[in-house]
Amino acid sequence: xxxxxxxxxxxxxxxxxxxxxxxxxxxxxxxxxxxxxxxxxxxxxxxxxxxxxxxxxxxxxxxxxxxxxxxxxxxxxxxxxxxxxxxxxxxxxxxxxxxxxxxxxxxxxxxxxxxxxxxxxxxxxxxxxxxxxxxxxxxxxxxxxxxxxxxxxxxxxxxxxxxxxxxxxxxxxxxxxxxxxxxxxxxxxxxxxxxxxxxxxxxxxxxxxxxxxxxxxxxxxxxxxxxxxxxxxxxxxxxxxxxxxxxxxxxxxxxxxxxxxxxxxxxxxxxxxxxxxxxxxxxxxxxxxxxxxxxxxxxxxxxxxxxxxxxxxxxxxxxxxxxxxxxxxxxxxxxxxxxxxxxxxxxxxxxxxxxx
Amino acid sequence: xxxxxxxxxxxxxxxxxxxxxxxxxxxxxxxxxxxxxxxxxxxxxxxxxxxxxxxxxxxxxxxxxxxxxxxxxxxxxxxxxxxxxxxxxxxxxxxxxxxxxxxxxxxxxxxxxxxxxxxxxxxxxxxxxxxxxxxxxxxxxxxxxxxxxxxxxxxxxxxxxxxxxxxxxxxxxxxxxxxxxxxxxxxxxxxxxxxxxxxxxxxxxxxxxxxxxxxxxxxxxxxxxxxxxxxxxxxxxxxxxxxxxxxxxxxxxxxxxxxxxxxxxxxxxxxxxxxxxxxxxxxxxxxx
Ligand SMILES: Nc1ncnc2c1ncn2[C@@H]1O[C@H](COP(=O)(O)OP(=O)(O)O)[C@@H](O)[C@H]1O
Ligand SMILES: [Mg+2]
Numbered sequence: 184x185x186x187x188x189x190x191x192x193x194x195x196x197x198x199x200x201x202x203x204x205x206x207x208x209x210x211x212x213x214x215x216x217x218x219x220x221x222x223x224x225x226x227x228x229x230x231x232x233x234x235x236x237x238x239x240x241x242x243x244x245x246x247x248x249x250x251x252x253x254x255x256x257x258x259x260x261x262x263x264x265x266x267x268x269x270x271x272x273x274x275x276x277x278x279x280x281x282x283x284x285x286x287x288x289x290x291x292x293x294x295x296x297x298x299x300x301x302x303x304x305x306x307x308x309x310x311x312x313x314x315x316x317x318x319x320x321x322x323x324x325x326x327x328x329x330x331x332x333x334x335x336x337x338x339x340x341x342x343x344x345x346x347x348x349x350x351x352x353x354x355x356x357x358x359x360x361x362x363x364x365x366x367x368x369x370x371x372x373x374x375x376x377x378x379x380x381x382x383x384x385x386x387x388x389x390x391x392x393x394x395x396x397x398x399x400x401x402x403x404x405x406x407x408x409x410x411x412x413x414x415x416x417x418x419x420x421x422x423x424x425x426x427x428x429x430x431x432x433x434x435x436x437x438x439x440x441x442x443x444x445x446x447x448x449x450x451x452x453x454x455x456x457x458x459x460x461x462x463x464x465x466x467x468x469x470x471x472x473x474x475x476x477x478x479x480x481x482x483x484x485x486x487x488x489x490x491x492x493x494x495x496x497x498x499x500x501x502x503x504x505x506x507x508x509x510x511x512x513x514x515x516x517x518x519x520x521x522x523x524x525x526x527x528x529x530x531x532x533x534x535x536x537x538x539x
Numbered sequence: 540x541x542x543x544x545x546x547x548x549x550x551x552x553x554x555x556x557x558x559x560x561x562x563x564x565x566x567x568x569x570x571x572x573x574x575x576x577x578x579x580x581x582x583x584x585x586x587x588x589x590x591x592x593x594x595x596x597x598x599x600x601x602x603x604x605x606x607x608x609x610x611x612x613x614x615x616x617x618x619x620x621x622x623x624x625x626x627x628x629x630x631x632x633x634x635x636x637x638x639x640x641x642x643x644x645x646x647x648x649x650x651x652x653x654x655x656x657x658x659x660x661x662x663x664x665x666x667x668x669x670x671x672x673x674x675x676x677x678x679x680x681x682x683x684x685x686x687x688x689x690x691x692x693x694x695x696x697x698x699x700x701x702x703x704x705x706x707x708x709x710x711x712x713x714x715x716x717x718x719x720x721x722x723x724x725x726x727x728x729x730x731x732x733x734x735x736x737x738x739x740x741x742x743x744x745x746x747x748x749x750x751x752x753x754x755x756x757x758x759x760x761x762x763x764x765x766x767x768x769x770x771x772x773x774x775x776x777x778x779x780x781x782x783x784x785x786x787x788x789x790x791x792x793x794x795x796x797x798x799x800x801x802x803x804x805x806x807x808x809x810x811x812x813x814x815x816x817x818x819x820x821x822x823x824x825x826x827x
Contacts, residue, residue, distance in 0.1 A: 236723075239727065240726075241723050241726060241727075260726075261726040261727060262726065262729050266727065267727060268723075268724075268727045270720050270723065270724060272718075272720060274720050274721055274723075274724035276738045276739065276742075277742050278738060278742045279738065287728050287730070287738075288727070288728040288729060291728055291729035291730055291731070291734065292729050332724075335724075335728060336727075
């Protein structure tokens with residue numbers, strides 16, 4: 184259990200990175216608190232696995248330092264960092280039994296056999312591999328194999344941190360839920376620092392107290408699920424979190440007024456914008472009200488998804504999504520209004536604050 | 540899954556059956572035919588029954604040659620398999636080194652048997668050969684023409700030089716098929732170098748090793764060209780393997796009956812041993 188500091192980490196896979204685009208990780212400067220449960224969320228290819236591998240020491244970063252509890256471990260080997268990591272695709276030792284697979288990380292560290300037995304039995308119980316303990320791992324199904332992989336990550340009780348790299352991708356939804364709550368329970372019980380990589384936002388939001396959103400080799404926002412929802416720091420976070428994602432409309436900003444198409448929208452603050460920046464207005468579909476008042480829109484499609492309806496429309500020549508209650512009505516000549524408190528303004532994709 | 544049976548499918552394999560019949564079964568049957576008959580020339584044959592087989596199986600000459608074959612195969616397998624694995628483990632996995640190593644490894648395999656024999660025959664000669672001469676110069680008494688041990692060493696070194704590459708290439712193919720994630724997981728799990736070999740690399744190489752083992756066994760058991768070129772079966776009979784003996788019998792002495800019987804016995808031994816090895820190795824695989 185440790186606090187992990189990443190200091191100005193950059194990583195390029197190629198030998199001589201020339202431009203910023205050669206870096207798989209652009210710059211990550213961030214600390215993971217001791218005992219925190221973090222979800223690392225981002226589209227595939229954004230550098231999540233690279234970041235995990237740098238923490239566990241499987242990759243040496245091109246630049247920057249890693250500290251565990253203040254101690255520099257940048258040049259320590261994976262073994263010496265004492266980290267557990269679960270990979271996206273199952274890795275099992277074919278010739279060993281399920282039991283021996285799970286005992287492997289402990290035996291390699293010369294844990295006494297009675298302790299090994301206790302831990303392994305606990306993990307077997309937890310992952311529901313009960314009937315399989317004595318079987319060779321070779322003939323198992325993909326999700327059983329992944330449970331073994333997961334089990335090997337969880338079996339050690341003395342690790343600095345446990346890193347999960349999309350561990351439940353191959354597991355069926357119901358079991359996914361069970362395993363995820365087991366992992367959370369272990370987190371509560373032992374207080375491991377956990378980093379859980381996923382590209383599934385529901386998984387991220389339910390697992391973690393802090394969600395770290397990555398995009399294009401950078402961390403774009405770290406926050407609680409509520410913060411990510413209400414105040415996305417980057418338009419990408421707006422798109423990525425929420426379903427459907429935030430509406431981002433090109434807007435001209437003048438004082439505390441935003442102009443989208445021909446429509447002026449009053450803001451409750453005065454954004455500070457550098458001249459020449461590309462400015463946009465972000466509003467979540469949940470905060471767009473449809474009715475007889477406001478700005479005109481053309482409805483293109485209404486999707487009824489049970490608890491509410493998603494209205495697809497065009498506003499000022501831009502597509503816009505609106506969430507409407509199940510029993511909400513769409514008038515003949517529909518108009519929309521934005522909830523002023525929920526409007527975010529972006530300059531060059533980054534959120535700008537301002538005076539009220 | 541339900542299998543569909545269609546007897547017409549047999550016609551599809553017919554061409555292969557015909558080919559095999561002409562290339563293998565018919566010649567084999569001719570040999571079987573010779574092995575049960577005797578002749579005094581003039582193309583007149585008499586039924587000899589199992590006489591030739593009894594003759595062969597009761598002769599010291601046969602058992603001595605068979606022992607030599609078994610010892611030779613055992614020695615070269617004991618050297619080439621571990622050596623091949625060690626070399627394969629140390630080959631580069633990426634970069635410019637890969638094609639260079641692969642070409643170097645493939646070179647000995649491209650040289651025909653008799654050329655290999657001739658190369659070593661000359662190489663090892665005390666009067667003009669680089670190896671023989673050098674050994675002589677540094678005071679090692681080496682002469683494969685007179686000393687049986689030297690003759691054996693020469694044949695073994697030659698075979699190792701010629702064929703270890705085959706084992707290396709097969710093992711290497713097995714090794715590069717292991718995804719990186721396995722090595723990463725092993726690091727996370729704190730596995731030692733030996734554990735990585737024992738639990739990751741060896742299981743992945745198992746299948747190719749079985750093939751390498753069988754190929755090298757069958758091939759070394761049938762060794763002919765190299766001893767024929769280098770030692771001619773001598774000194775004395777010390778390198779007279781079954782194949783050499785067979786040729787002496789059939790072509791040297793023109794004893795077609797016993798030679799045919801020996802051929803059949805030889806063939807059955809190879810078949811039997813290969814089958815035993817294969818079964819032992821694959822069932823131990825299935826149990827695990
Ligand atoms: N071994 C590698 N060699 C070269 N490039 C790599 C390697 N692994 C990943 N990359 C590149 O680095 C970027 C980040 O990859 P990765 O960390 O695997 O993303 P994620 O896990 O978020 O899907 C991608 O553009 C990918 O192509
Ligand atoms: Mg990944």
